Amino acid sequence: MLEIKNLTKVYDTGTVALKDVTCTIPDGSFTVVIGLSGSGKSTMLRCINRLIDPTDGQIIFDGQDITAARGEELRKIRREIGMIFQHFNLVRRSTVLTNVLSGRLGYVNPAMSLFNRFPQEDRDRALEALEQVGLDDKAYNRADALSGGQQQRVGIARALMQRPKMILADEPVASLDPVLAHSIMEYLEKLNQEQGITILCSLHYLDLVQRYSTNVIGLRRGRLVYQGTNEDIRNLTDADFKDIYGEQAVRIGTGSITG
Amino acid sequence: MSAELPPELANMQQDEEGDIIMNPIRERNPLVTAAMGIVPGLGHFYIGRPVAGILYLISGIFMVLLILWVGAQAEFDPFGQMFARDVERYLGIALLQYLLIAFAVLFWVWQAAAAALKTAGRRRAAPVVGAVALIGFTYLLGFQATEVDLEKFITEFPDTFRIFTLIIWPWEQAVQRDEILLTAQTNWLTPCAGDPPEQTREGDTWITLDPACGEIAAFSLEEARVVPGTQLTATGSGFDPGVPVELWWILQSTDPDVPEEEVEDPETPEGAPEVEGFIPNLLVNIVPPPPEEEEEIIDVDAVAGFASHPPVYNADPRIGTLANPEDFEDGQTGSIEIIPNEEGMFEVTFGAPQSLPTPDEGPYTYVWQARQTEALSAPRISDDFRLAVDRMVVTIFQALMATSLGIIFAVPVSFLAARNLMFDNPITRIIYYVVRFLLNVVRSIEPIIWGVIAIAWVGLGPFAGVMALMIHTIAALGKLYSESIESIDAGPIEAITATGATRLQTILFAIVPQIVPPYISFTLYRWDINVRMSTIIGFVGGGGIGQILFQWINQSRWGSAGMAVWLIAITVSVLDYASSELRKRFV
Ligand SMILES: Nc1ncnc2c1ncn2[C@@H]1O[C@H](COP(=O)(O)OP(=O)(O)OP(=O)(O)O)[C@@H](O)[C@H]1O
Ligand SMILES: [Mg+2]
Numbered sequence: 001m002l003e004i005k006n007l008t009k010v011y012d013t014g015t016v017a018l019k020d021v022t023c024t025i026p027d028g029s030f031t032v033v034i035g036l037s038g039s040g041k042s043t044m045l046r047c048i049n050r051l052i053d054p055t056d057g058q059i060i061f062d063g064q065d066i067t068a069a070r071g072e073e074l075r076k077i078r079r080e081i082g083m084i085f086q087h088f089n090l091v092r093r094s095t096v097l098t099n100v101l102s103g104r105l106g107y108v109n110p111a112m113s114l115f116n117r118f119p120q121e122d123r124d125r126a127l128e129a130l131e132q133v134g135l136d137d138k139a140y141n142r143a144d145a146l147s148g149g150q151q152q153r154v155g156i157a158r159a160l161m162q163r164p165k166m167i168l169a170d171e172p173v174a175s176l177d178p179v180l181a182h183s184i185m186e187y188l189e190k191l192n193q194e195q196g197i198t199i200l201c202s203l204h205y206l207d208l209v210q211r212y213s214t215n216v217i218g219l220r221r222g223r224l225v226y227q228g229t230n231e232d233i234r235n236l237t238d239a240d241f242k243d244i245y246g247e248q249a250v251r252i253g254t255g256s257i258t259g
Numbered sequence: 260m261s262a263e264l265p266p267e268l269a270n271m272q273q274d275e276e277g278d279i280i281m282n283p284i285r286e287r288n289p290l291v292t293a294a295m296g297i298v299p300g301l302g303h304f305y306i307g308r309p310v311a312g313i314l315y316l317i318s319g320i321f322m323v324l325l326i327l328w329v330g331a332q333a334e335f336d337p338f339g340q341m342f343a344r345d346v347e348r349y350l351g352i353a354l355l356q357y358l359l360i361a362f363a364v365l366f367w368v369w370q371a372a373a374a375a376l377k378t379a380g381r382r383r384a385a386p387v388v389g390a391v392a393l394i395g396f397t398y399l400l401g402f403q404a405t406e407v408d409l410e411k412f413i414t415e416f417p418d419t420f421r422i423f424t425l426i427i428w429p430w431e432q433a434v435q436r437d438e439i440l441l442t443a444q445t446n447w448l449t450p451c452a453g454d455p456p457e458q459t460r461e462g463d464t465w466i467t468l469d470p471a472c473g474e475i476a477a478f479s480l481e482e483a484r485v486v487p488g489t490q491l492t493a494t495g496s497g498f499d500p501g502v503p504v505e506l507w508w509i510l511q512s513t514d515p516d517v518p519e520e521e522v523e524d525p526e527t528p529e530g531a532p533e534v535e536g537f538i539p540n541l542l543v544n545i546v547p548p549p550p551e552e553e554e555e556i557i558d559v560d561a562v563a564g565f566a567s568h569p570p571v572y573n574a575d576p577r578i579g580t581l582a583n584p585e586d587f588e589d590g591q592t593g594s595i596e597i598i599p600n601e602e603g604m605f606e607v608t609f610g611a612p613q614s615l616p617t618p619d620e621g622p623y624t625y626v627w628q629a630r631q632t633e634a635l636s637a638p639r640i641s642d643d644f645r646l647a648v649d650r651m652v653v654t655i656f657q658a659l660m661a662t663s664l665g666i667i668f669a670v671p672v673s674f675l676a677a678r679n680l681m682f683d684n685p686i687t688r689i690i691y692y693v694v695r696f697l698l699n700v701v702r703s704i705e706p707i708i709w710g711v712i713a714i715a716w717v718g719l720g721p722f723a724g725v726m727a728l729m730i731h732t733i734a735a736l737g738k739l740y741s742e743s744i745e746s747i748d749a750g751p752i753e754a755i756t757a758t759g760a761t762r763l764q765t766i767l768f769a770i771v772p773q774i775v776p777p778y779i780s781f782t783l784y785r786w787d788i789n790v791r792m793s794t795i796i797g798f799v800g801g802g803g804i805g806q807i808l809f810q811w812i813n814q815s816r817w818g819s820a821g822m823a824v825w826l827i828a829i830t831v832s833v834l835d836y837a838s839s840e841l842r843k844r845f846v
Contacts, residue, residue: 088750
């Protein structure tokens with residue numbers, strides 16, 4: 001279970017990206033964060049694995065205080081939380097296999113990894129993970145030789161290598177076409193349902209939200225303005241919508257969102 | 260053009276750019292303004308343009324200082340002689356000074372007029388004139404400061420052309436034919452003490468001296484002249500008829516401090532016999548026979564004025580044999596040739612020469628050696644060419660070592676100088692600034708200056724060159740490398756960090772793969788520069804081909820220098836091509 005308590009982030013520039021956000025992400029849930037661009041979705045996800053240091057507040061993951069963790073302790077927490085990115089963030093010049101294996105870096109003997117040596121067990125597991133995302137034939141290709149959808153699947157495989165309890169996904173499908181978007185989301189859904197991995201994902205398209213999420217969090221200008229289940233999203237009222245997307249926002253379609 | 264002014268400034272005026280002018284100019288009298296222009300800039304102060312005024316004032320002061328400085332250049336050393344060049348220079352400076360003063364006056368009038376014209380309501384007061392005046396002033400000064408002398412382009416050309424042809428096509432120097440010498444020698448004692456050395460007439464080729472001992476010529480302080488040495492008659496036999504014979508005169512060392520082996524001297528004539536225990540290469544000058552002398556046995560006694568002009572010793576073996584006796588009379592620095600008769604014999608009489616250093620205690624034994632070039636060996640690659648190739652190889656290795664050692668230091672340094680790696684934390688941020696600063700300082704000092712420092716540090720030779728290049732390489736590559744780190748994609752760094760990797764793992768997995776191609780490319784580029792620089796670093800003593808090239812240029816051995824230049828050009832262009840080809844594969 002991930003508990004976020006009074007999370008506040010003020011950037012050096014003075015931008016208040018998150019303001020007093022408190023919420024709980026239940027274990028095994030597929031939680032989606034929605035909100036306008038600039039509402040603080042990425043900031044929130046990055047605070048969770050401390051790619052960004054929060055200014056104030058607490059994040060508790062399985063009883064461990066992430067915000068207080070340092071060094072070794074922080075790395076141990078990070079390796080239990082996988083992350084996938086909008087722009088995949090693969091090391092483009094390395095092979096697919098190396099990219100996937102780098103998901104094990106938090107576990108392996110640091111000295112061995114410096115020479116790009118991974119235990120056979122990890123290599124087998126990497127190939128297995130690639131098989132899971134349907135890319136076992138591309139293991140020795142360079143990462144930049146893959147299409148966007150394939151790269152995102154490599155990103156998922158890399159996260160899987162961490163044997164994560166939770167996966168953070170920051171707009172994982174925003175740079176993919178709708179068909180690919182669904183296929184990626186289906187992979188995430190499968191991980192969520194079959195392996196019980198908690199997914200915390202930010203999304204822009206309400207149809208995807210409706211189709212894949214179990215829980216939804218709405219952010220607006222850094223504040224938590226909405227919290228509900230998938231059921232609630234299907235019955236999202238105009239008032240709720242305006243809460244999240246602002247007074248001027250116009251909903252396309254009526255009643256529920258098609259998806 | 261003027262914007263609407265707020266009410267409190269409504270009575271202010273604006274100039275064409277919309278700036279507010281403190282004192283509206285139309286209220287001023289142009290004549291007063293012009294009068295104030297006597298002090299540069301004051302007129303502009305008066306019309307309410309203090310910035311322009313200050314600039315004019317500074318420019319004026321600057322011009323006056325420059326004129327004074329140029330004047331100071333004309334004062335030459337009162338104790339030195341005044342050469343034609345100095346006169347020319349003096350006149351040049353005087354002319355320049357007048358021109359500068361003319362410009363200064365122009366400037367002065369112009370600034371006053373500009374201020375006055377502005378008062379009179381004409382706003383754009385001839386800025387072009389001022390700009391032209393300033394540019395003219397600058398170029399005049401530059402012309403003088405760099406001593407541009409266009410005349411020399413023409414007058415010095417013929418000499419240069421000769422040198423130039425030697426450099427353009429130096430390959431005659433790449434081959435040499437050695438002299439095969441026929442020699443004979445005998446000993447001679449000075450002063451006479453005990454038994455004089457025996458003069459034997461044994462073997463096929465021999466030489467004897469009569470008398471076998473005597474005095475050498477010496478400079479007498481009391482008489483303020485050279486006191487001639489004993490008259491000697493050298494007789495030789497067994498030489499090739501008609502082929503010139505040189506007479507060499509060598510002090511046999513009796514002093515144990517004098518090293519036994521010959522001093523390494525690249526100037527030693529090819530084929531000179533390596534006689535142990537000799538101070539090398541004292542070449543004797545023999546008074547020439549009169550040109551009309553037809554006798555087979557040359558009697559130098561017959562030459563008028565011989566007694567008062569003893570042969571002088573010549574320490575410069577490069578001069579070699581002079582073909583013409585007249586040369587000897589002019590320079591008194593050559594030796595002459597003795598031509599043996601049909602039986603291969605000769606006899607020549609001369610005064611014992613002067614020796615430097617004059618041995619003040621004796622007796623000393625000298626070896627007299629008669630040398631005849633019997634034949635020339637088959638052509639072979641010359642020593643200079645071998646030396647040049649050898650040094651070129653050294654130079655390439657210098658560049659290699661400097662580049663490799665440079666990389667070893669530059670890689671870690673580049674991480675410390677990368678903003679994106681060092682900026683999250685105040686301590687590392689300080690390190691970043693310090694490293695950046697050091698890199699900029701070191702880089703701004705030319706490798707040649709580092710060469711001088713390195714020589715003071717590790718002494719003359721190739722290592723100094725390597726060090727100089729290495730230091731500059733660290734700074735230059737450190738900068739380039741760190742910039743390529745700064746331009747990498749931050750995404751993978753985040754992704755790898757998020758997996759729980761350590762900082763070092765993050766560098767190795769997220770940063771290194773991204774920076775390897777630019778690093779290789781920059782390194783090749785630097786290696787290219789280092790090859791070029793290492794050819795130059797020798798000029799200050801950093802070893803390699805530059806050092807030998809510098810030596811040859813100083814000795815006016817243009818042919819050999821030309822070979823070195825060619826080798827440098829060939830090597831640099833080959834490596835240049837190779838490195839650009841290689842770079843293409845990585846970018
Ligand atoms: N590194 C940063 N430094 C300063 N301000 C930042 C930084 N990153 C984000 N911000 C600001 O913080 C606010 C929240 O940004 P964030 O990236 O979290 O929004 P988001 O909801 O992810 O938007 P999007 O949907 O466009 O990705 C924005 O106003 C943004 O300008
Ligand atoms: Mg975002």
